[in-house]
Amino acid sequence: xxxxDLDRKLKENGEAMKxxxxxxxxxxxxxxxxxxxxxxxxxxxxxxFGDFALPKKGGASSSYQLPQGTNKKMEDLPAVRNTAxxxxxxxxxxxxxGITTRVYDRDMFNRRVEVGQSVGSxxxxxKKGYIVTNNHVVSGSKDVNVCxxxxxxxxxxxxxxxxxxxxxxxxxxxxxxxxxxxxxxxDALQVGETAIAIGNPLGLEFQGTVTVGVISALNRxxxxxxxRFRLIQTDAAINPGNxxxxxxxxxxxxxxxxxxxxxxxxxxxxxxxxPINSAKGIIQQLISSGKVTRAYLGVYAADKDIAxxxxxxxxxxxxxxxxxxxSRSPVSLTDIRPGDYILAIDGQSIDTVKGMxxxxxxxxxxxxxxxxxxxxxxxxxxxxxxxSAPESNQ
Numbered sequence: 001x002x003x004x005d006l007d008r009k010l011k012e013n014g015e016a017m018k019x020x021x022x023x024x025x026x027x028x029x030x031x032x033x034x035x036x037x038x039x040x041x042x043x044x045x046x047x048x049f050g051d052f053a054l055p056k057k058g059g060a061s062s063s064y065q066l067p068q069g070t071n072k073k074m075e076d077l078p079a080v081r082n083t084a085x086x087x088x089x090x091x092x093x094x095x096x097x098g099i100t101t102r103v104y105d106r107d108m109f110n111r112r113v114e115v116g117q118s119v120g121s122x123x124x125x126x127k128k129g130y131i132v133t134n135n136h137v138v139s140g141s142k143d144v145n146v147c148x149x150x151x152x153x154x155x156x157x158x159x160x161x162x163x164x165x166x167x168x169x170x171x172x173x174x175x176x177x178x179x180x181x182x183x184x185x186x187d188a189l190q191v192g193e194t195a196i197a198i199g200n201p202l203g204l205e206f207q208g209t210v211t212v213g214v215i216s217a218l219n220r221x222x223x224x225x226x227x228r229f230r231l232i233q234t235d236a237a238i239n240p241g242n243x244x245x246x247x248x249x250x251x252x253x254x255x256x257x258x259x260x261x262x263x264x265x266x267x268x269x270x271x272x273x274x275p276i277n278s279a280k281g282i283i284q285q286l287i288s289s290g291k292v293t294r295a296y297l298g299v300y301a302a303d304k305d306i307a308x309x310x311x312x313x314x315x316x317x318x319x320x321x322x323x324x325x326x327s328r329s330p331v332s333l334t335d336i337r338p339g340d341y342i343l344a345i346d347g348q349s350i351d352t353v354k355g356m357x358x359x360x361x362x363x364x365x366x367x368x369x370x371x372x373x374x375x376x377x378x379x380x381x382x383x384x385x386x387x388s389a390p391e392s393n394q
Contacts, residue, residue: 084250088196089210091252094179095124096245098147098200098207099137099156099170121199121245122146122170123181123254129174131156132283133244134259135166146172149179149208160286164294165229166259167279169286181246184253186232186275189215197236197258197271199245211237220272221354229358231272232256238271247273295363296389298329301342303352318351319343319374334382336373343379344372360386 077086099122107113120137124130131146138144138158146156154172161168195215200207213236220231234247238258247256256273285292301320308314319341325331336342342350346369350356363369365388372381 085194085196085210085212088248088250088252089198092181092196092246092248092254093198093208093210094149095181096149096198096200096208097122097124097131099131099133099244100145100147101138101141119200119241120243121241121258123244123246123257124178125180125183125254127174127176127178127180129172129178130159130283130287131170131172132257132279133168133170134257135161135163135168137244138168138170139163144170146170147207160290160292162282162286162292164292165274165279165282167257167274167282167286169283181248181254182252183276183280184249184251184255186255186277189218189232189249189255191215191217194250195234195236196248196250197234197238197242197245197273198248199238199242199258201237201239201241206241209242213237216270229275229278229361231259232275234271234273236271238273242271293365294389295360295365295367295386296330297356297360297384297386298326298331299336299342300324300326301353301356306353316341318349320350320353320356322373330384330387331371334371334384335375335380336371336382337375341374342371343374346370347372365389 099120101118101120118137120133122131122133122137125132138161142158144156144158145153147153156170156172159169159171191214193215195213197211197213199209201209213234215232216235217233218230220233232247232255234256236247238245242258245258246254247258249255255276257276257279258271258273282292300323302312302323303320304314307321322336322338322340322342324338325336342356344350345356345359348359350359363386365386367386369384369386370381371384372379374380
């Protein structure tokens, strides 16, 4: 083969290879276009590959759809769910607030420093902005933060406190839009009826917590606290932070202010509330004057339980023993002397110091009472004009 034949062959082979390459590239482009078309169609309508379907965006991954129930309003709840408890919580719950106070201590230089915050509960009962809570929730504070049920926090002023009953009143700016709770009749309570506790246990992160139990007992006395009146016992859970919250009946009435819980190992379900009927008079005085003025008799007395506590023999049947008569007191103007026994006030028999104090708390300064007492084994009656108790005796 000469040089001209060789050049001709090479030229022919080159043109053949170019055509082959061009055809192959065209085929690949056609395949790529087809694949792209399938992806576009699959994305819009959901391609099907064997047993697997690419779902549409936002669509269900299965052809089965769960049945959709009808969305009903709260008013349309079936009676089995829309119980008396639900209704009571809807009525009272919005009136329960959180109360936050600053806690102070003294440093090594006797300077007053903030060491934390204390959180409790309160009950809005007047659209003027009045809130009832426990004294120990606001003790030592004049200004507090009040967290409303809608999440809004406002400033509150401590109107008055009464350590003897562990009650206090706080005021915020009044408004017709404020949700308020209604007070019920704690004297009409029956053991075994439903009791609902609403408050902020363990802090505001659990605001508006509801626990349900029963009225376990009435007229309870606790020996380890100096209480002014008898308490309501309930097994509705009352935890730290619930103090100052509401104890509510099934008809949506506040019948108690949650106050105490027995925190002892092995003891569960024993919470206590201040009866609202006992609290009403205290609340009125705190709003009117910022403090409680109590009737004052002016005797220091002991009963059988106190005598036994201090190792003394008690050989008298009933009454309380007069240990000391305060100078310039109402009793100092009578013939009652230390060593005498006070047996009754206005005909009501007295066996304990606490019982005598409960009777006096039903009176106000300026009232006249009849005191029956025993002197040297002889009974006698005397009239006493009650005075206002000194600050230290409140």
